[in-house]
Amino acid sequence: MSLIANTPAPPYFAVIFTSTRTEGDNGYSEMATRMVELAAQQHGFLGMESAREDVGITVSYWSDLESIKNWKANAEHIEAQKTGRKSWYDSFKVRISKVEREYGI
């Protein structure tokens, strides 16, 4: 279950990962669960939000760019990225952004 991430006061960073899936699971669900678990263990991880309908959106929050770079270079994550490009995603976009302001209820 994904809820609204309890992030600290800005500035911090958001990785917006948007994707469309190929047909069939092909190991995707298991990998997705594992990647959430693994990301949460990384230094600088602040939280994650995720939902999928026609398009899937996962936003992960990080304290700094170095932590994002390290997560991208994580060995197990690299394997998932490879299979993602090859099998799981029809298309995807990763946007790295700096959160400057936030508000809400």
Place this chain on the structure above:
Amino acid sequence: MSLIANTPAPPYFAVIFTSTRTEGDNGYSEMATRMVELAAQQHGFLGMESAREDVGITVSYWSDLESIKNWKANAEHIEAQKTGRKSWYDSFKVRISKVEREYGI
């Protein structure tokens, strides 16, 4: 139907709107459709992606902060924001971020 937004080369801005809904529609679906239509007409609008499961995530992309400010102050949007706070959302968070880098397939 929401697909991956075809945004230009960074830098540009992303408004990450994350929410959990109250029970029942209460006019929400009609408003949501109208707000997508209206946002797309605004100066500086670059695209939008949206999905909802336990949490709803809508990311809208904008060329500059001034355009985001103007959209927030749009009269019809202000009415929707009021009803959102009062009736549609249990909780929400708006994060304004600057996209610095993107890649994908």
